[in-house]
Amino acid sequence: MSERVDLWNNGNLVQDIFLGEIKVPVKVLRNDSFQAWYLLQPRENGNKSSKTDDLGSLRLNICYTEDCVLPSEYYTSLRNLLLKSSDVQPISASAAYILSEVCRDKYDAVLPLVRLLLHHQKLVPFVAAVAELDLRDTQEANTIFRGNSLATRCVDEMMKIVGKHYLKVTLKPVIDEICESPKPCEIDPIKLREGDNVEINMENLRYYVDKVFREIVRSSISCPTLMCDVFYSLRHLAAKRFPNDPHVQYSAVSSFVFLRFFAVAVVSPHTFHLRPHHPDAQTSRTLTLISKAIQTLGSWGSLTKSKLSSFKETFMCEFFKTFQEEKFTESVKKFLDDVSSTESKEPSGVSEPVHLKEGEMYKRAQGRTRIGKKNFKKRWFCLTSREFTYHKQQDKEPIFTIPIKNILAVEKLDESSFNKKNMFQVLHGEKPLYIQANNCVEASEWIEALCRVTRCNQKRLSFYHPCAFLNGSWLCCKATAESTEGCARCTADVPADTQIEIDGDRETERIYSLFTVNRSKLQKLEEACGSIAVYQGPRKEPDDYSNFTIEDSVATFHTLQQIIDIVEKLNESHEKYQKKRSSSAKYGSEENPIVGKVS
Structure with a gap:
């Protein structure tokens, strides 16, 4: 018995295109963790198959992971340890931070961690704590929150989760207009097609950029409370880190809300459920140009002459000369004030009550x-x-x-x-x-x-x-x-459309699985703490622990011991629970399936 997986390309707006298929034996999926590469095959046509030579060379990577979620009481210790992370001093000694340190890809840790902290309303203090750690290593204000650190990834994931409705009410109408009634907007002389008029294209692009920008700066009243709370923390941490830079409090927020939220949603509307399909090539190019423009407009102080001279593309520099107006920077400033303030404000540009x-x-x-x-x-x-x-x-x-x-x-x-x-x-x-x-x-x-x-x-x-x-x-x-x-x-606290269903036990189980898979790294980190002068063991060479962030070896060592102890107890609980379930369940049920071929 096998499962068939088809791969299609839905980028074509007329009809989807079949790319290939594979058949995966069901028995291999019974393993707790399954990962394998399969070469895509042509579609079967009765007893005849298409010639392999007629197809391209695509491979599909399938990862199958099965999590066994225990009753909630089993996760109490691990859940509590993770939820108190924002109170741990220093934050790098907390269980949540250690999780990101031992995972090869921080995204594996960020997704369940953000959802768990969000579910228990502990995300804002944790983001503030890891952002403060981030800022210690930031030497220049103009590079603030530009990397892919734990702090920036947590904020990115938070915005994706709670900002869906916000994007929908702000951008969807104008994105629909661009995709359904597209106007030519190419302004790169090299990419212009025969018959294109660069002046008309520039006017079209300016029209779209103005419209998207106007919708964004008027949208502060729709920004979810959680996003406002996070932006408020980032703004004040940045101002504290760079007290002599009056603009850094704005760039700290704009680096997220413009560069990592709105600009990304504009260039990839299908990934944010603003459009059902990936746009065609011409529309995609238009969205890319609009996204570049929004990033530049949203960057605090980006419309100065010195900034314009740093554009890689000459045509973009020429295009932005038409934006040399104070009203754009003032609109951005007012918008950033609205979404990162602790007081209710009027929507941008309004003095009378709305x-x-x-x-x-x-x-x-x-x-x-x-x-x-x-x-x-x-x-x-x-x-x-x-x-x-x-x-x-x-x-x-x-x-x-x-x-x-x-x-x-x-x-x-x-x-x-x-x-x-x-x-x-x-x-x-x-x-x-x-x-x-x-x-x-x-x-x-x-x-x-x-x-x-x-809000x-x-x-x-x-x-x-x-x-x-x-x-x-x-x-x-x-x-x-x-x-x-x-x-x-x-x-x-937020509109009903932005509320999400989160299974806290499932997210905690996922984190437990990540700790289990990375058990060897936990041990290496524990050894690294032990090699620092506080402990008596032989000091390791720097290369053995230089990849880990260890600010306080005593506090980190203590948290590691708690994590390892909790993981070991959960391992035992999993084994006992599985044995109990299989022994008490009826043979042939979901809990105790029949093993072997059916004649």
Whole structure:
């Protein structure tokens, strides 16, 4: 029995092109870890096969890995050790950092690590800690966060996970326009085709760049809270590292949000799910030129004459002479301020409050302690970038106003509180404001709008009560003090589209597997710590441990011992669990499959 794998090229917008196929015996996939090279074969045509000579020479690398995830309690020790990494001094002695040191490819460690820390809301302090370590080795401000370190890769992965919706609402409409109604934009004289007009092409390219740039600098209100929190940390760490450079606080953020986020999404929209397929060659070239332009515009101070002279391509230098306007650098500065500040700000270029949403809903009288239909009144609600108000009627003076900066959380309200559906609550320091929308879609839209405009508030709550306080107690947790801290973690920090499902146990299992595979490197690192003067063992030659970052041999050695001990115990647990499962499971079941050929 075998599985067939077909390889197709979907880069052709008319139809997909078959490239070749292979057949993999199912029995080889039963191994815990399987890796092998297979030569692609022509497609079978009945009993006849196409001639191999008619095909190219492509190879497909297939990696198959099976993880056995144990019950959650087995991972408690490893999970806790990883989650406290940001508190370890120095950070290079933490379990999370050691994981990145022993893995051959940092990406193998970064993916499960970021997801685990993100799931437990520990990512921001960890990124800040490893970024600070990064900055110690950065000698010049203009090279800040340009390498592929643990810090930059963690931020990259975080942006990919939580920034999907942000990219969709910001770039998808203009990317669709470029791909579906493309205009010629080639400005390289060498690549111009016969009949092309370089002046017209430059105008087309300028139109696209202006449009993409305008959408980006106006999008700060949609930037997810987590991204803003990370950018805020990076900005202040950079300013602390280079106190005499007033621009470094901006370049620290732009190096991520422009160079590693928007510019990458523009040039590869299909990888960010902005387009279903890879664009054709001409459109891909247009997107590449736009991406280059966005990178340059987003680089703080990049439009100076000295910067223009450093362009490798003369045609790009000529193109950017048309961008010598102060408004571009000011727009970038305002945008970077918005996405890396701890205070809510107006969208770029706006001095008056921006009207965001309004509509008619029902509100419950604040402070009432009993249930009653008369407590709910129909009111007209209005949300701007500065305040949230409600009125008796549209166009009337507001009855009650909540400044945006005072909103602590916006969450759904359990319908059991008042036996009403589509309710949500606005927590703002006084009595909670309970609101009933007309339907579930409207409720979600209001929650999303309120969450977006309050995402940078300094005093956002981490916990809330999902039910109301009635008749002397909270209906959810039965606590009798109205001031009792919430019993559920806040969930609406970002729009619903950006929330992701993460299996913390699976990510911890993946990290355990990485430690197991790299056990020999853990031992080498342990020996390296032991060879440093603190310990009595013979000192090793520098080459034996020069590839590892060891700032504090004692702290690193202590963490390594914990990791090795935990991994050994998990190995034993895996063996016992597998034996128990196979012995108790019915022969022929998924847990205890039949071994051998079926006649």
